[in-house]
Amino acid sequence: MSTLWLVATPIGNLGDLAPRALDVLGAVDLVCCEDTRRTGPLLRNAGIDTRLTVVNDHTERPQVRAVLDVLDGGGDVALVSDAGTPGISDPGERLVSAVLATEHTVSAVPGPSAAIMALTISGLPTARFVFEGFLPRKGRERTERLTAVAADTRTVVLYEAPHRIERTLDDLRAACGSDRSVVVTRELTKLHEEVRRGTLGTIDIGEPRGEYVIVLDGAPAANSPASDDDVRAALRVALDGGASSRDAVASVVSTTGRAKREVYDLAIDLQRDAS
Numbered sequence: 001m002s003t004l005w006l007v008a009t010p011i012g013n014l015g016d017l018a019p020r021a022l023d024v025l026g027a028v029d030l031v032c033c034e035d036t037r038r039t040g041p042l043l044r045n046a047g048i049d050t051r052l053t054v055v056n057d058h059t060e061r062p063q064v065r066a067v068l069d070v071l072d073g074g075g076d077v078a079l080v081s082d083a084g085t086p087g088i089s090d091p092g093e094r095l096v097s098a099v100l101a102t103e104h105t106v107s108a109v110p111g112p113s114a115a116i117m118a119l120t121i122s123g124l125p126t127a128r129f130v131f132e133g134f135l136p137r138k139g140r141e142r143t144e145r146l147t148a149v150a151a152d153t154r155t156v157v158l159y160e161a162p163h164r165i166e167r168t169l170d171d172l173r174a175a176c177g178s179d180r181s182v183v184v185t186r187e188l189t190k191l192h193e194e195v196r197r198g199t200l201g202t203i204d205i206g207e208p209r210g211e212y213v214i215v216l217d218g219a220p221a222a223n224s225p226a227s228d229d230d231v232r233a234a235l236r237v238a239l240d241g242g243a244s245s246r247d248a249v250a251s252v253v254s255t256t257g258r259a260k261r262e263v264y265d266l267a268i269d270l271q272r273d274a275s
């Protein structure tokens, strides 16, 4: 049984190439890459002379048979992309499926991916997120995806090219409104790495240049519990309307879904502030 290795490579800083990535790239019988002009120097600099073949969006299908032949012959194969993790907005998925349909195994040397780096440094919630990659460029497909992105309550991670970043931010603002928090990251791990935070209404990305990842805050959940500010506002309305503290608390608990103890504490604070 042989192995197809998915090997992550740097997204900018060559120091991010893992020692195990080099071990695997040096040990396999064939390295599949998107562009030999990119991967060739990477291997040569590390003193690795493993045979290279091109597997990209155009060649992935015909190359699958050649890769399976190497695996069937007892050799191991590595797949790298131009940058980051293979299969993430890069070729890989088809080759992985084809290998998994055989007796051979698929494993990985994990490492850099612009999506994960952007998400984790964004400051936006990371517990639940969705990776959208590149939005469809135009037409109904783009509109429908923007609508879905706008409604998603999870943090959304998008890739974008410099010549389309402004239009995409404009379209996201039209779909999600101006108040949605957004983090725009650029040239991650490179000399001109930049992270800009704001809302879709205020974000200023300066001169569009380099590679971008957009991290968008999720939509507020429709049934999320009311905030402390919402509770205070509702209490004020009830108290100003002549309700007793007890009735005001009971009414706000029933309309906001917040715990009675929390609403009671907020009511006490409110009355203390007012006296």
Ligand code: SAM
Pocket: 011, 012, 081, 083, 084, 085, 086, 087, 088, 089, 090, 112, 113, 114, 115, 158, 159, 160, 161, 185, 186, 187, 188, 189, 190, 211, 212, 213
């Ligand atoms: N497989 C790669 C990964 O794991 O991140 C992504 C490849 S995709 C073809 C290229 C896109 O990834 C770029 O257009 C940009 O959106 C994002 N990207 C890649 N490197 C980046 C970097 N250093 N800084 C910001 N974005 C980057």
